Amino acid sequence: MTSVLLIYPYFNPTNNRSIFRFPPLGVGYVASSLRNAGYDVGILDCTFMNREDAMASAHAYGADVVGIYCMVTMREECIRFAGALRNKCDLLIAGGPLPSCDPLSFMKDFDVVIRGEGEKAMQEVVCAYENGSNFESVPGIVCKRKNKMYGEKSTDGIVFTASRKLEVNLDEIAFPARDLLPNSRYIEHSKKRFGHSTTTIITTRGCPFRCEFCSNAVFGVSYRERSPDNVLLEVEQALSYGYDRIHFADDVFTLNRERILKFCDEVGKRELDFKWECLGRVDSIDRDIATAMKNAGCDRIFFGIESGNDQILKTMNKKITVENARKAVNSAHAAGIRTGAFFILCYPGETNETVLDTLRFATSLPLDYLSFTVPYPLPGTALFEKVKHKIKKDWTVPGGFISDHVLIFDAEFSETKMKLAVLKGQIQFGLRKRLGKYAFFAEKPFEILTDGIFRLIK
Ligand code: B12
Incomplete structure (x- = not known):
């Protein structure tokens, strides 16, 4: 069974004055969706960890696919994880608010960027990975070009696939996997x-x-x-x-x-x-x-x-x-x-x-x-x-x-x-x-x- 590790690369600097610490809901939603599709999923939430322990855990997990969340303050940590895990897993995927609006800047370090809502897109990408099929037919993602026939827009071998329709019925989305947080x-x-x-x-x-x-x-x-x-x-x-x-x-x-x-x-x-x-x-x-x-x-x-x-x-x-x-x-x-x-x-x-x-x-x-x-x-x-x-x-x-x-x-x-x-x-x-x-x-x-x-x- 394909195993997926989802990383929330937020480290809390000791002098950070922000008083709020909230769990990464989006990562929880993606985890639920993958688990419901039958994959083995883990979450590495770094909020209460130091970098060394988090890196060691990520390595020890030994996932086939690693997905990393990123928002504007986390780019550096996100890229650091990608670099460290590049040769330890088969597929590196970025998602969350920053890759959604600035996907190209992640394509040097990642294989796939998922733009927008991640539940279905992530399921489809992992399924394509497992079947050995082409990612370019998965809507809402950015990936590396395999076959020139696919893809709508491309920049230097990078394909932006068709946009994905937003989820219409939110009640149908499984609750975030809080048990993994x-x-x-x-x-x-x-x-x-x-x-x-x-x-x-x-x-x-x-x-x-x-x-x-x-x-x-x-x-x-x-x-x-x-x-x-x-x-x-x-x-x-x-x-x-x-x-x-x-x-x-x-x-x-x-x-x-x-x-x-x-x-x-x-x-x-x-x-x-x-x-x-x-x-x-x-x-x-x-x-x-x-x-x-x-x-x-x-x-x-x-x-x-x-x-x-x-x-x-x-x-x-x-x-x-x-x-x-x-x-x-x-x-x-x-x-x-x-x-x-x-x-x-x-x-x-x-x-x-x-x-x-x-x-x-x-x-x-x-x-x-x-x-x-x-x-x-x-x-x-x-x-x-x-x-x-x-x-x-x-x-x-x-x-x-x-x-x-x-x-x-x-x-x-x-x-x-x-x-x-x-x-x-x-x-x-x-x-x-x-x-x-x-x-x-x-x-x-x-x-x-x-x-x-x-x-x-x-
Ligand atoms: C709660 C919240 C916080 C909380 C904690 C965040 C947390 N732990 O999740 C607090 C208050 C701490 C916070 C702080 C900040 N926040 Co804030 N926050 C939010 C808020 C309001 C909700 C987050 C949430 O739960 N969303 C719900 C989930 C379901 O959505 P999601 O996380 O995006 O997940 C979906 C997709 O992104 C994707 N996905 C998510 N993870 C992954 C992972 C992978 C691998 C894949 C493939 C896909 C994927 O699938 C998910 C489900 O569809 C959002 C606004 C919003 N509407 O999301 C802003 C938002 C995330 N915050 C933002 C910002 C700017 C900040 C601050 C920088 C603000 C500041 N001036 O200090 C700080 C930074 C904190 C830090 N030190 O790093 C921006 C980020 C913009 C960007 N482009 O990066 C947002 C989008 C607000 C905005 N509209 O501008 N924030």
């Missing part, structure tokens, strides 16, 4: 850090919006939903592994109001005892929906607000306004749900004043978690197209000494100025959180002073 390590980490144990579930695929900076090469703009019944079956399964909290990892969990109300209703009917959190669009949350979510166990919503300036929101093609954002955060807060928000500072087209608008707006909201980041042009995005001629380095895993942020292109703002903006926002937010109603006396002078410094810095 290091659940006890995730539970231990989450309990130590937060006092509860969280895992992720994804209930929709795709997002109909086209934010300039967002890379949606895997699921595309076509939005598809799982039924509440199907989702809650997976919730029950996840809880049976010892988790007590779910992070819904959908891009737009709250997009369809009717679906969310039905979901909340079902949670109540089944008397499921778990807390959950999700990402929500600010234009889909009001007091009623927030109350229904709260009653169904939701205790935190993260919002991608990105800017506190309407003009910059337009530039980003976010299709929301600052007013939408304030209303949504206030509605969730009033319903008793904690709120988190993500902002990008110093986006192309920003001025000193728009950046300060964002800092002022972000720190005026009743947030419990606040993240500022610098702009990152991801391959395949409109932002990337805008600045690609100015890109000067690759993006690696965050985890610098003072800041996690790395500026990878020549922007209007210097990296130092961007980092200062991030730090300023974090300090203002920290002062407000720690000092409560007395924060005004410390935060206002700090804000005025650092606004001035920010304007002066080049």
Whole structure:
């Protein structure tokens, strides 16, 4: 029987400030699909390992086929594994968000790149390998040319096969193979850090919006939903592994109001005892929906607000306004749900004043978690197209000494100025959180002073 090893090459640098550790759901989905097709499958999730042990495990597994996940921060580790396993296995396959949008850059080190949803494509590639047949008839992949008659587009002997149709009925996809993931390590980490144990579930695929900076090469703009019944079956399964909290990892969990109300209703009917959190669009949350979510166990919503300036929101093609954002955060807060928000500072087209608008707006909201980041042009995005001629380095895993942020292109703002903006926002937010109603006396002078410094810095 063909054996397949799927690798998630995420190593956690000790100085990485990111507080989230979530299992690789996509790898779990691909593993389930392969196992259901009768293959012998293992997952090597490196999240809690060091590189030497992970490499040794990969070698010891001795798989015929090795599939490696990659997103933008993992390119280096992904290529390192490919190099180390090149002569130890017959077939090397890359998949995930980065190979999906930048496949050619993986073709030197891999035999096949799977673009987009991986469940069926991976099954078909492994089946073709087992039968000794040609990969070029498998849709949705990039592979090396064998026969000139096949293939639609080609670059130097590399074939892009026909595009693959997205999975229509998400309820038919087998749940991710959680039994192959290091659940006890995730539970231990989450309990130590937060006092509860969280895992992720994804209930929709795709997002109909086209934010300039967002890379949606895997699921595309076509939005598809799982039924509440199907989702809650997976919730029950996840809880049976010892988790007590779910992070819904959908891009737009709250997009369809009717679906969310039905979901909340079902949670109540089944008397499921778990807390959950999700990402929500600010234009889909009001007091009623927030109350229904709260009653169904939701205790935190993260919002991608990105800017506190309407003009910059337009530039980003976010299709929301600052007013939408304030209303949504206030509605969730009033319903008793904690709120988190993500902002990008110093986006192309920003001025000193728009950046300060964002800092002022972000720190005026009743947030419990606040993240500022610098702009990152991801391959395949409109932002990337805008600045690609100015890109000067690759993006690696965050985890610098003072800041996690790395500026990878020549922007209007210097990296130092961007980092200062991030730090300023974090300090203002920290002062407000720690000092409560007395924060005004410390935060206002700090804000005025650092606004001035920010304007002066080049
Ligand atoms: C949850 C999440 C996180 C979690 C953890 C990720 C995890 N462990 O999976 C946290 C919060 C830690 C995180 C952090 C970051 N994230 Co994130 N994250 C997500 C999110 C919202 C959901 C991931 C998920 O579970 N998807 C569901 C699964 C089913 O999808 P999937 O993984 O893509 O899997 C499918 C295919 O890719 C393929 N596949 C997957 N694995 C494999 C393996 C093989 C061998 C094959 C053949 C196929 C294959 O088949 C799967 C099933 O169809 C996605 C957005 C999204 N919609 O996916 C962003 C996303 C993956 N994140 C992204 C980014 C940019 C980041 C950060 C860099 C953000 C930042 N500024 O710091 C950091 C980097 C972290 C790090 N240090 O490396 C980008 C990646 C873009 C890119 N081109 O690489 C995404 C796509 C968001 C976006 N739209 O821009 N993230």
